[in-house]
Amino acid sequence: MRSVDVVIVGASLAAAAAAKRLVDAGLETVIVEKQQLPRHKICSGILSPRGHRFLLENFGPLPRKILHEPTSCKGVTFHFPSRVEMPMDFFGGPTPHLHRKYSDHWAIEQSGAEVMDDTSFLSQQQNDDHVMVTARKRGGEAFTLKARYLIGADGPVSPVLRSLYPGYHKQIPMFFVGQKFHEIIDCPLDEAYFHFWFHPDLGHYTWSHARDGRQIVGVGYKIGDKFHDRHLYVAKYFEEKHGVRLKPADDDHEGCSENFGPSLINRYVFGKGRVLITGQATGFLNMIGEGMSCALHSGAIAGESVVDAMLRNKPVQDIYRQNVASEVRRTTDQWNPLKIAFDKPHEADFPKALMALPMADRIKVMKDIWSFLKLYKEFKWGRQIAAISMQRLMRGDYSQKNWL
Numbered sequence: 001m002r003s004v005d006v007v008i009v010g011a012s013l014a015a016a017a018a019a020k021r022l023v024d025a026g027l028e029t030v031i032v033e034k035q036q037l038p039r040h041k042i043c044s045g046i047l048s049p050r051g052h053r054f055l056l057e058n059f060g061p062l063p064r065k066i067l068h069e070p071t072s073c074k075g076v077t078f079h080f081p082s083r084v085e086m087p088m089d090f091f092g093g094p095t096p097h098l099h100r101k102y103s104d105h106w107a108i109e110q111s112g113a114e115v116m117d118d119t120s121f122l123s124q125q126q127n128d129d130h131v132m133v134t135a136r137k138r139g140g141e142a143f144t145l146k147a148r149y150l151i152g153a154d155g156p157v158s159p160v161l162r163s164l165y166p167g168y169h170k171q172i173p174m175f176f177v178g179q180k181f182h183e184i185i186d187c188p189l190d191e192a193y194f195h196f197w198f199h200p201d202l203g204h205y206t207w208s209h210a211r212d213g214r215q216i217v218g219v220g221y222k223i224g225d226k227f228h229d230r231h232l233y234v235a236k237y238f239e240e241k242h243g244v245r246l247k248p249a250d251d252d253h254e255g256c257s258e259n260f261g262p263s264l265i266n267r268y269v270f271g272k273g274r275v276l277i278t279g280q281a282t283g284f285l286n287m288i289g290e291g292m293s294c295a296l297h298s299g300a301i302a303g304e305s306v307v308d309a310m311l312r313n314k315p316v317q318d319i320y321r322q323n324v325a326s327e328v329r330r331t332t333d334q335w336n337p338l339k340i341a342f343d344k345p346h347e348a349d350f351p352k353a354l355m356a357l358p359m360a361d362r363i364k365v366m367k368d369i370w371s372f373l374k375l376y377k378e379f380k381w382g383r384q385i386a387a388i389s390m391q392r393l394m395r396g397d398y399s400q401k402n403w404l
Protein backbone atom coordinates (compact mmCIF):
# COMPACT_ATOMS: atom_id res chain seq x y z
CA MET A 1 0.00 0.00 0.00
CA ARG A 2 1.24 3.46 -0.87
CA SER A 3 2.03 5.90 1.98
CA VAL A 4 1.94 9.67 1.44
CA ASP A 5 2.03 12.71 3.69
CA VAL A 6 -1.32 14.23 2.72
CA VAL A 7 -4.34 13.26 0.62
CA ILE A 8 -6.61 16.12 -0.50
CA VAL A 9 -10.11 15.31 -1.77
CA GLY A 10 -11.40 17.62 -4.56
CA ALA A 11 -9.31 19.42 -7.21
CA SER A 12 -10.74 22.90 -6.76
CA LEU A 13 -9.40 26.22 -5.53
CA ALA A 14 -9.28 25.33 -1.83
CA ALA A 15 -7.38 22.18 -2.79
CA ALA A 16 -4.93 24.10 -5.01
CA ALA A 17 -4.17 26.54 -2.19
CA ALA A 18 -3.68 23.78 0.40
CA ALA A 19 -1.55 21.76 -2.02
CA LYS A 20 0.66 24.78 -2.78
CA ARG A 21 1.55 25.18 0.91
CA LEU A 22 2.17 21.43 1.36
CA VAL A 23 4.27 20.95 -1.78
CA ASP A 24 6.29 24.09 -0.99
CA ALA A 25 7.10 22.53 2.40
CA GLY A 26 8.32 19.36 0.65
CA LEU A 27 5.39 17.12 1.63
CA GLU A 28 4.21 14.32 -0.67
CA THR A 29 0.68 15.40 -1.57
CA VAL A 30 -1.92 13.54 -3.65
CA ILE A 31 -5.16 15.16 -4.83
CA VAL A 32 -8.08 12.82 -5.52
CA GLU A 33 -10.76 14.28 -7.84
CA LYS A 34 -13.91 12.42 -8.87
CA GLN A 35 -14.22 14.13 -12.27
CA GLN A 36 -11.85 14.04 -15.21
CA LEU A 37 -9.65 17.18 -15.36
CA PRO A 38 -10.10 19.86 -16.50
CA ARG A 39 -13.50 19.47 -14.89
CA HIS A 40 -16.64 21.57 -15.18
CA LYS A 41 -17.72 23.64 -12.14
CA ILE A 42 -20.99 25.54 -11.99
CA CYS A 43 -20.00 29.10 -10.99
CA SER A 44 -20.40 32.70 -12.19
CA GLY A 45 -16.64 33.08 -11.93
CA ILE A 46 -16.76 36.60 -10.48
CA LEU A 47 -13.55 36.88 -8.49
CA SER A 48 -13.28 39.26 -5.53
CA PRO A 49 -10.22 41.55 -5.35
CA ARG A 50 -8.88 39.47 -2.45
CA GLY A 51 -9.28 36.25 -4.43
CA HIS A 52 -7.53 37.91 -7.37
CA ARG A 53 -4.59 38.93 -5.20
CA PHE A 54 -4.31 35.41 -3.80
CA LEU A 55 -4.10 33.88 -7.28
CA LEU A 56 -1.49 36.39 -8.44
CA GLU A 57 0.66 36.05 -5.33
CA ASN A 58 0.53 32.26 -5.19
CA PHE A 59 0.18 31.05 -8.76
CA GLY A 60 1.43 33.93 -10.92
CA PRO A 61 -0.16 35.93 -13.78
CA LEU A 62 -3.50 34.54 -14.99
CA PRO A 63 -3.39 33.17 -18.56
CA ARG A 64 -6.12 34.36 -21.00
CA LYS A 65 -7.41 30.81 -21.52
CA ILE A 66 -8.73 30.67 -17.92
CA LEU A 67 -11.10 33.63 -18.48
CA HIS A 68 -14.61 33.99 -19.85
CA GLU A 69 -15.80 36.83 -22.11
CA PRO A 70 -16.17 39.59 -20.87
CA THR A 71 -12.76 38.93 -19.36
CA SER A 72 -13.30 41.16 -16.33
CA CYS A 73 -16.00 42.39 -13.99
CA LYS A 74 -16.21 45.91 -12.55
CA GLY A 75 -18.41 45.03 -9.57
CA VAL A 76 -21.97 44.24 -8.57
CA THR A 77 -25.29 45.95 -9.28
CA PHE A 78 -28.08 45.42 -6.75
CA HIS A 79 -31.68 45.63 -7.99
CA PHE A 80 -34.69 46.18 -5.74
CA PRO A 81 -38.47 45.68 -6.19
CA SER A 82 -38.91 49.47 -5.96
CA ARG A 83 -36.81 49.58 -9.18
CA VAL A 84 -33.89 51.35 -7.53
CA GLU A 85 -30.53 50.17 -8.90
CA MET A 86 -27.22 50.35 -7.02
CA PRO A 87 -24.04 49.72 -9.03
CA MET A 88 -20.95 49.22 -6.83
CA ASP A 89 -17.40 48.95 -8.14
CA PHE A 90 -14.90 46.58 -6.55
CA PHE A 91 -12.21 48.32 -4.52
CA GLY A 92 -9.06 48.47 -6.63
CA GLY A 93 -10.72 48.13 -10.04
CA PRO A 94 -12.11 45.30 -12.18
CA THR A 95 -11.24 41.65 -11.47
CA PRO A 96 -10.88 38.69 -13.85
CA HIS A 97 -13.98 36.72 -14.89
CA LEU A 98 -12.81 33.15 -14.27
CA HIS A 99 -13.71 30.16 -16.39
CA ARG A 100 -13.70 27.65 -13.53
CA LYS A 101 -13.05 24.65 -15.72
CA TYR A 102 -9.67 26.05 -16.72
CA SER A 103 -8.81 28.33 -13.79
CA ASP A 104 -9.08 25.53 -11.24
CA HIS A 105 -7.04 23.15 -13.38
CA TRP A 106 -4.38 25.84 -13.88
CA ALA A 107 -4.17 26.51 -10.12
CA ILE A 108 -3.96 22.77 -9.39
CA GLU A 109 -1.14 22.37 -11.93
CA GLN A 110 0.68 25.40 -10.50
CA SER A 111 0.53 23.83 -7.01
CA GLY A 112 2.83 21.00 -8.14
CA ALA A 113 0.81 18.27 -6.37
CA GLU A 114 0.17 14.85 -7.89
CA VAL A 115 -3.42 14.45 -9.12
CA MET A 116 -5.53 11.30 -9.46
CA ASP A 117 -8.56 12.42 -11.46
CA ASP A 118 -11.62 10.35 -12.35
CA THR A 119 -11.15 8.97 -8.84
CA SER A 120 -13.76 9.24 -6.08
CA PHE A 121 -13.13 9.39 -2.36
CA LEU A 122 -15.14 6.61 -0.71
CA SER A 123 -14.26 6.47 2.98
CA GLN A 124 -11.63 7.15 5.62
CA GLN A 125 -10.56 5.54 8.84
CA GLN A 126 -8.38 7.31 11.39
CA ASN A 127 -5.71 5.72 13.54
CA ASP A 128 -3.24 7.22 16.03
CA ASP A 129 -0.72 8.50 13.52
CA HIS A 130 -2.35 8.09 10.09
CA VAL A 131 -5.56 8.00 8.07
CA MET A 132 -6.51 5.18 5.71
CA VAL A 133 -8.20 6.77 2.69
CA THR A 134 -10.18 4.57 0.33
CA ALA A 135 -10.94 5.75 -3.21
CA ARG A 136 -11.92 4.27 -6.55
CA LYS A 137 -10.83 5.12 -10.09
CA ARG A 138 -13.85 5.16 -12.42
CA GLY A 139 -14.50 1.61 -13.62
CA GLY A 140 -11.68 0.26 -11.42
CA GLU A 141 -11.18 -1.45 -8.08
CA ALA A 142 -11.23 0.43 -4.77
CA PHE A 143 -7.73 1.11 -3.39
CA THR A 144 -6.35 2.56 -0.16
CA LEU A 145 -3.77 5.28 0.47
CA LYS A 146 -2.13 5.62 3.87
CA ALA A 147 -1.74 9.31 4.71
CA ARG A 148 -0.58 11.27 7.73
CA TYR A 149 -3.40 13.76 7.14
CA LEU A 150 -6.54 14.01 5.00
CA ILE A 151 -7.97 17.34 3.78
CA GLY A 152 -11.56 17.48 2.52
CA ALA A 153 -11.72 20.30 -0.07
CA ASP A 154 -14.71 18.65 -1.69
CA GLY A 155 -17.35 21.37 -1.79
CA PRO A 156 -20.83 21.96 -0.33
CA VAL A 157 -21.99 18.34 -0.08
CA SER A 158 -18.55 17.17 1.10
CA PRO A 159 -18.35 13.36 1.28
CA VAL A 160 -15.33 13.73 3.61
CA LEU A 161 -17.43 15.79 6.04
CA ARG A 162 -20.21 13.19 5.72
CA SER A 163 -17.75 10.44 6.63
CA LEU A 164 -17.08 12.28 9.93
CA TYR A 165 -20.64 13.46 10.65
CA PRO A 166 -23.09 11.28 8.66
CA GLY A 167 -26.23 13.26 9.61
CA TYR A 168 -24.76 16.77 9.16
CA HIS A 169 -26.27 17.80 5.80
CA LYS A 170 -29.78 16.87 6.99
CA GLN A 171 -29.43 19.28 9.90
CA ILE A 172 -28.76 22.42 7.86
CA PRO A 173 -31.00 24.01 5.21
CA MET A 174 -29.74 23.13 1.74
CA PHE A 175 -30.58 25.37 -1.22
CA PHE A 176 -30.79 24.69 -4.93
CA VAL A 177 -29.18 27.11 -7.36
CA GLY A 178 -29.65 26.71 -11.08
CA GLN A 179 -28.80 28.67 -14.18
CA LYS A 180 -29.93 28.73 -17.81
CA PHE A 181 -28.10 30.26 -20.76
CA HIS A 182 -29.87 32.43 -23.37
CA GLU A 183 -28.91 33.92 -26.70
CA ILE A 184 -29.43 37.69 -26.36
CA ILE A 185 -31.90 39.71 -28.46
CA ASP A 186 -31.54 42.87 -26.38
CA CYS A 187 -30.09 43.22 -22.87
CA PRO A 188 -29.92 46.64 -21.18
CA LEU A 189 -28.18 45.16 -18.07
CA ASP A 190 -24.61 46.50 -18.07
CA GLU A 191 -22.40 43.54 -18.99
CA ALA A 192 -19.50 44.96 -16.98
CA TYR A 193 -21.37 44.05 -13.75
CA PHE A 194 -22.75 41.02 -11.94
CA HIS A 195 -26.47 41.69 -11.28
CA PHE A 196 -28.26 40.55 -8.12
CA TRP A 197 -31.93 41.00 -7.13
CA PHE A 198 -33.08 41.60 -3.56
CA HIS A 199 -36.61 40.56 -4.48
CA PRO A 200 -38.54 38.12 -2.26
CA ASP A 201 -40.98 37.15 -5.07
CA LEU A 202 -38.10 36.04 -7.31
CA GLY A 203 -36.51 33.73 -4.75
CA HIS A 204 -33.67 33.48 -2.24
CA TYR A 205 -30.95 34.12 -4.78
CA THR A 206 -31.57 35.68 -8.19
CA TRP A 207 -28.81 36.76 -10.55
CA SER A 208 -27.88 37.52 -14.13
CA HIS A 209 -24.74 38.35 -16.09
CA ALA A 210 -23.18 38.05 -19.52
CA ARG A 211 -20.92 35.15 -20.42
CA ASP A 212 -19.36 34.26 -23.77
CA GLY A 213 -22.07 36.03 -25.81
CA ARG A 214 -25.01 34.64 -23.84
CA GLN A 215 -26.95 35.88 -20.81
CA ILE A 216 -27.21 33.77 -17.65
CA VAL A 217 -30.51 33.78 -15.76
CA GLY A 218 -29.97 32.20 -12.35
CA VAL A 219 -32.35 31.30 -9.55
CA GLY A 220 -31.83 29.97 -6.04
CA TYR A 221 -34.38 28.71 -3.53
CA LYS A 222 -34.89 26.15 -0.79
CA ILE A 223 -34.69 22.59 -2.12
CA GLY A 224 -38.11 21.26 -3.12
CA ASP A 225 -39.30 23.87 -5.64
CA LYS A 226 -39.43 23.58 -9.44
CA PHE A 227 -36.40 24.97 -11.27
CA HIS A 228 -38.09 25.43 -14.66
CA ASP A 229 -41.10 27.33 -13.22
CA ARG A 230 -38.84 29.52 -11.10
CA HIS A 231 -36.59 30.28 -14.05
CA LEU A 232 -39.53 31.17 -16.34
CA TYR A 233 -40.95 33.53 -13.72
CA VAL A 234 -37.62 35.35 -13.32
CA ALA A 235 -36.97 35.57 -17.09
CA LYS A 236 -40.45 37.09 -17.55
CA TYR A 237 -39.77 39.59 -14.75
CA PHE A 238 -36.48 40.60 -16.39
CA GLU A 239 -38.31 41.19 -19.68
CA GLU A 240 -41.20 43.16 -18.18
CA LYS A 241 -39.25 45.28 -15.70
CA HIS A 242 -35.82 45.61 -17.29
CA GLY A 243 -36.52 45.18 -21.02
CA VAL A 244 -34.23 42.12 -21.16
CA ARG A 245 -35.22 40.24 -24.34
CA LEU A 246 -33.73 36.76 -24.58
CA LYS A 247 -34.22 33.74 -26.83
CA PRO A 248 -35.56 30.57 -25.14
CA ALA A 249 -32.97 28.93 -22.90
CA ASP A 250 -30.39 26.66 -24.53
CA ASP A 251 -30.26 23.00 -23.51
CA ASP A 252 -27.17 23.25 -21.31
CA HIS A 253 -28.86 24.39 -18.08
CA GLU A 254 -27.40 23.23 -14.78
CA GLY A 255 -27.90 23.34 -11.03
CA CYS A 256 -26.53 22.09 -7.73
CA SER A 257 -27.06 22.00 -3.95
CA GLU A 258 -25.56 24.73 -1.78
CA ASN A 259 -24.88 24.82 1.96
CA PHE A 260 -25.71 28.51 2.36
CA GLY A 261 -26.07 29.51 6.03
CA PRO A 262 -23.18 28.30 8.25
CA SER A 263 -21.08 31.47 7.76
CA LEU A 264 -24.01 33.69 8.80
CA ILE A 265 -24.25 31.99 12.19
CA ASN A 266 -20.61 30.94 12.74
CA ARG A 267 -21.39 27.20 12.47
CA TYR A 268 -18.34 26.02 10.56
CA VAL A 269 -17.10 22.42 10.36
CA PHE A 270 -13.31 22.10 10.48
CA GLY A 271 -12.97 18.35 10.92
CA LYS A 272 -11.84 15.87 13.52
CA GLY A 273 -8.43 14.44 14.46
CA ARG A 274 -6.23 14.11 11.37
CA VAL A 275 -9.05 14.99 8.97
CA LEU A 276 -9.38 18.68 8.08
CA ILE A 277 -12.32 20.21 6.22
CA THR A 278 -11.71 23.35 4.18
CA GLY A 279 -13.22 25.65 1.52
CA GLN A 280 -16.97 25.70 1.01
CA ALA A 281 -17.26 22.27 2.63
CA THR A 282 -16.68 23.99 6.01
CA GLY A 283 -19.49 26.46 5.26
CA PHE A 284 -17.33 29.37 4.05
CA LEU A 285 -19.40 31.61 1.77
CA ASN A 286 -19.23 35.39 1.49
CA MET A 287 -22.04 37.85 0.76
CA ILE A 288 -24.04 37.12 -2.44
CA GLY A 289 -22.46 33.68 -2.65
CA GLU A 290 -18.85 34.70 -3.32
CA GLY A 291 -16.94 31.62 -2.25
CA MET A 292 -13.66 31.60 -4.16
CA SER A 293 -11.66 33.98 -1.96
CA CYS A 294 -12.55 32.17 1.29
CA ALA A 295 -11.97 28.79 -0.38
CA LEU A 296 -8.47 29.89 -1.40
CA HIS A 297 -7.56 31.42 1.95
CA SER A 298 -9.01 28.65 4.12
CA GLY A 299 -7.35 26.05 1.87
CA ALA A 300 -3.97 27.72 2.34
CA ILE A 301 -4.54 27.86 6.11
CA ALA A 302 -5.39 24.13 6.16
CA GLY A 303 -2.16 23.36 4.28
CA GLU A 304 -0.10 25.58 6.57
CA SER A 305 -1.66 23.99 9.64
CA VAL A 306 -0.60 20.52 8.51
CA VAL A 307 2.96 21.78 7.93
CA ASP A 308 2.96 23.41 11.41
CA ALA A 309 1.54 20.30 13.08
CA MET A 310 4.30 18.16 11.59
CA LEU A 311 7.07 20.61 12.48
CA ARG A 312 5.89 21.19 16.04
CA ASN A 313 4.45 17.71 16.63
CA LYS A 314 1.17 19.17 17.86
CA PRO A 315 -2.47 18.19 17.19
CA VAL A 316 -3.41 19.59 13.80
CA GLN A 317 -6.97 20.53 14.81
CA ASP A 318 -5.69 22.88 17.55
CA ILE A 319 -3.41 24.66 15.08
CA TYR A 320 -5.99 24.77 12.28
CA ARG A 321 -8.73 26.21 14.49
CA GLN A 322 -6.41 28.86 15.86
CA ASN A 323 -5.14 29.85 12.38
CA VAL A 324 -8.49 29.76 10.58
CA ALA A 325 -10.13 32.15 13.07
CA SER A 326 -8.90 35.06 10.91
CA GLU A 327 -10.82 33.72 7.90
CA VAL A 328 -13.90 33.15 10.07
CA ARG A 329 -13.74 36.83 11.09
CA ARG A 330 -13.45 38.00 7.49
CA THR A 331 -16.32 35.84 6.25
CA THR A 332 -18.77 36.11 9.14
CA ASP A 333 -18.13 39.89 9.37
CA GLN A 334 -19.69 40.16 5.89
CA TRP A 335 -23.03 39.04 7.38
CA ASN A 336 -22.70 40.88 10.69
CA PRO A 337 -25.17 43.84 10.71
CA LEU A 338 -22.97 45.87 13.10
CA LYS A 339 -19.95 45.41 10.84
CA ILE A 340 -22.02 46.30 7.77
CA ALA A 341 -23.35 49.46 9.44
CA PHE A 342 -20.12 50.72 11.03
CA ASP A 343 -17.25 49.07 9.18
CA LYS A 344 -16.32 48.01 5.65
CA PRO A 345 -16.43 44.18 5.58
CA HIS A 346 -17.17 43.97 1.83
CA GLU A 347 -14.98 44.51 -1.20
CA ALA A 348 -17.29 47.07 -2.79
CA ASP A 349 -18.62 50.14 -1.03
CA PHE A 350 -22.27 49.49 -0.16
CA PRO A 351 -22.64 52.42 2.32
CA LYS A 352 -21.17 54.86 -0.25
CA ALA A 353 -23.49 53.61 -3.00
CA LEU A 354 -26.45 53.88 -0.63
CA MET A 355 -25.56 57.41 0.43
CA ALA A 356 -25.21 58.44 -3.22
CA LEU A 357 -28.94 57.75 -3.70
CA PRO A 358 -31.58 60.44 -3.06
CA MET A 359 -33.09 60.11 0.45
CA ALA A 360 -36.40 58.73 -0.88
CA ASP A 361 -34.55 55.93 -2.70
CA ARG A 362 -32.46 55.13 0.37
CA ILE A 363 -35.64 54.58 2.36
CA LYS A 364 -37.04 52.36 -0.42
CA VAL A 365 -33.84 50.29 -0.46
CA MET A 366 -33.87 49.75 3.31
CA LYS A 367 -37.55 48.70 3.17
CA ASP A 368 -36.85 46.36 0.26
CA ILE A 369 -33.89 44.76 2.02
CA TRP A 370 -36.03 44.23 5.12
CA SER A 371 -38.81 42.48 3.17
CA PHE A 372 -36.18 40.37 1.38
CA LEU A 373 -34.67 39.29 4.71
CA LYS A 374 -38.11 38.14 5.87
CA LEU A 375 -37.82 35.41 3.24
CA TYR A 376 -35.17 33.84 5.48
CA LYS A 377 -37.26 34.08 8.66
CA GLU A 378 -38.11 30.36 8.67
CA PHE A 379 -34.44 29.44 9.25
CA LYS A 380 -34.43 31.30 12.60
CA TRP A 381 -31.03 32.86 11.95
CA GLY A 382 -31.99 36.36 13.18
CA ARG A 383 -31.36 35.81 16.90
CA GLN A 384 -28.22 33.81 16.26
CA ILE A 385 -26.82 36.57 14.05
CA ALA A 386 -27.65 39.15 16.72
CA ALA A 387 -25.95 37.02 19.41
CA ILE A 388 -22.73 36.43 17.47
CA SER A 389 -22.62 40.10 16.40
CA MET A 390 -22.65 41.11 20.07
CA GLN A 391 -20.00 38.48 20.79
CA ARG A 392 -17.78 39.94 18.07
CA LEU A 393 -18.30 43.43 19.49
CA MET A 394 -17.55 42.46 23.11
CA ARG A 395 -14.66 39.99 22.66
CA GLY A 396 -13.37 41.00 19.23
CA ASP A 397 -13.89 37.48 17.90
CA TYR A 398 -16.43 34.75 17.14
CA SER A 399 -16.64 31.83 19.56
CA GLN A 400 -15.03 28.55 18.53
CA LYS A 401 -17.61 26.67 20.60
CA ASN A 402 -20.07 26.80 17.68
CA TRP A 403 -17.68 24.92 15.38
CA LEU A 404 -17.70 21.22 14.69
Ligand SMILES: Cc1cc2nc3c(=O)[nH]c(=O)nc-3n(C[C@H](O)[C@H](O)[C@H](O)COP(=O)(O)OP(=O)(O)OC[C@H]3O[C@@H](n4cnc5c(N)ncnc54)[C@H](O)[C@@H]3O)c2cc1C
Nearest residue numbers: 010012013014034043044045046121154155279280291292
Ligand atom coordinates in the same frame (compact mmCIF):
# COMPACT_ATOMS: atom_id res chain seq x y z
C1 LIG B 1 -24.24 28.94 -9.44
C2 LIG B 1 -23.06 29.34 -8.60
C3 LIG B 1 -22.42 30.54 -8.86
C4 LIG B 1 -21.32 30.92 -8.09
N1 LIG B 1 -20.69 32.10 -8.41
C5 LIG B 1 -19.61 32.48 -7.71
C6 LIG B 1 -18.90 33.65 -8.07
O1 LIG B 1 -19.24 34.33 -9.04
N2 LIG B 1 -17.81 34.00 -7.34
C7 LIG B 1 -17.38 33.24 -6.28
O2 LIG B 1 -16.39 33.60 -5.65
N3 LIG B 1 -18.05 32.11 -5.92
C8 LIG B 1 -19.12 31.70 -6.62
N4 LIG B 1 -19.76 30.55 -6.28
C9 LIG B 1 -19.26 29.77 -5.13
C10 LIG B 1 -17.99 29.02 -5.51
O3 LIG B 1 -18.18 28.32 -6.71
C11 LIG B 1 -17.59 28.05 -4.40
O4 LIG B 1 -17.69 28.68 -3.16
C12 LIG B 1 -16.15 27.56 -4.58
O5 LIG B 1 -16.01 26.89 -5.80
C13 LIG B 1 -15.79 26.60 -3.45
O6 LIG B 1 -14.53 26.05 -3.73
P1 LIG B 1 -14.01 24.75 -3.03
O7 LIG B 1 -12.59 24.67 -3.42
O8 LIG B 1 -14.34 24.79 -1.60
O9 LIG B 1 -14.85 23.52 -3.63
P2 LIG B 1 -15.59 23.24 -5.01
O10 LIG B 1 -15.30 24.28 -6.00
O11 LIG B 1 -17.02 22.97 -4.72
O12 LIG B 1 -14.89 21.89 -5.50
C14 LIG B 1 -15.03 20.67 -4.84
C15 LIG B 1 -14.38 19.58 -5.67
O13 LIG B 1 -14.52 18.34 -4.98
C16 LIG B 1 -14.80 17.33 -5.92
N5 LIG B 1 -15.42 16.20 -5.23
C17 LIG B 1 -16.65 16.16 -4.65
N6 LIG B 1 -16.88 14.92 -4.17
C18 LIG B 1 -15.78 14.18 -4.41
C19 LIG B 1 -15.42 12.82 -4.14
N7 LIG B 1 -16.25 11.95 -3.52
N8 LIG B 1 -14.19 12.40 -4.52
C20 LIG B 1 -13.33 13.22 -5.14
N9 LIG B 1 -13.63 14.52 -5.44
C21 LIG B 1 -14.84 14.99 -5.07
C22 LIG B 1 -15.70 18.03 -6.92
O14 LIG B 1 -15.78 17.34 -8.16
C23 LIG B 1 -15.01 19.40 -7.05
O15 LIG B 1 -14.03 19.39 -8.03
C24 LIG B 1 -20.86 30.10 -7.03
C25 LIG B 1 -21.49 28.88 -6.78
C26 LIG B 1 -22.57 28.50 -7.55
C27 LIG B 1 -23.22 27.17 -7.28
